[in-house]
Amino acid sequence: MTKLRLDISMSLDGFIAGPNQTVEDPLGENGLRLHDWVFGLASFRERHGGEGGERNADDEILAEAVAATGATVMGRKMFSGGSGAWEDDPMGDGWWGEEPPFHGPVFILTHHAREPVVKQGGTTFTFVTDGIESALEQARAAAGGTDVALGGGADVAQQYLAAGLLDVVQIHLVPLLLGSGTRLFGDIDDGPLGFELTRVASSPTVTHLRYRGLR
């Protein structure tokens, strides 16, 4: 069964991006520090067309996530940083470059329909206007038995979480207090949601906490 999985770097105080996010600074102030653990890893460099890098326990976690992913779902803001009509979006073709790091089908949640965009290296961006369940269904079909990765951002993650559609959540907990910014977990009206911890792995710079959603 294809699982919907959220892999996300979070500060100890619960932020997944710093304050004052802009198109130029999409992770906000100090937000890049949440991802410091990943940039030096061999699997990250490989996926982004680079070479070398470390092969350690963190790299194994990342490589596992990459290998398990057959399709990706993400919000419009994660795609281009913009909103509203595509013709008014300065990064309307996405900010992921000519060869995006997905190397597979990506489904973008948006209110503004458009034709798919095909990039180099196997990435296709398909735009879904009829909601999170439709996007998930399309991604599941495209994933061919492997996982669907939820690419974010926080609002999209919160929608899937509240709908009980997340099968696996893997938090990469970074020992840092950002102090402000965008939280992964906002307020939930619907009462407590339970998770089951299925794995812990850690290095000095990041703790990987893998949970199974209980509903």
Next chain:
Amino acid sequence: MTKLRLDISMSLDGFIAGPNQTVEDPLGENGLRLHDWVFGLASFRERHGGEGGERNADDEILAEAVAATGATVMGRKMFSGGSGAWEDDPMGDGWWGEEPPFHGPVFILTHHAREPVVKQGGTTFTFVTDGIESALEQARAAAGGTDVALGGGADVAQQYLAAGLLDVVQIHLVPLLLGSGTRLFGDIDDGPLGFELTRVASSPTVTHLRYRGLR
């Protein structure tokens, strides 16, 4: 050197108490679930005058914290649930019973001076009106070389954190989304605070993350 240590149970979404806290329900709705991991442990029962209980990896973590603690600092609300003048506080003598579980000196931060209260089993409550540094200094002197435990609540923890006075933070991360309530980590104006992860231990019900404060 006596360390100031915060040991605290936190939900995956960052809450240390549920919503709608009252004197009758001091942990708020579902807040007790943050402490489910602790009630069955031998060290907890022993400290609260009970018998039996489990001796497992979680119990070792708890026993270690108990053994390392020579004095405790806490806020007024943790002491009695109240605020304002003592004569108007329905739990003015504290809600910890005749034999509180501290078995040592406890320093209460308050704006309202009063004489110390001596309880059975070695617990003394001393009231400190001249701020967090004074309370820490008095607790350090009383701890006799062992750690000072910061007993909470969230506002007091945040004050010590912001002042850079916390030497060790041990988060007992519970795989539960409470959805709302009181967060341990509020917004910090002063920019990022770094921690160093010094230990991870985990059972299926709780993950113990021990950090050293970097300033």
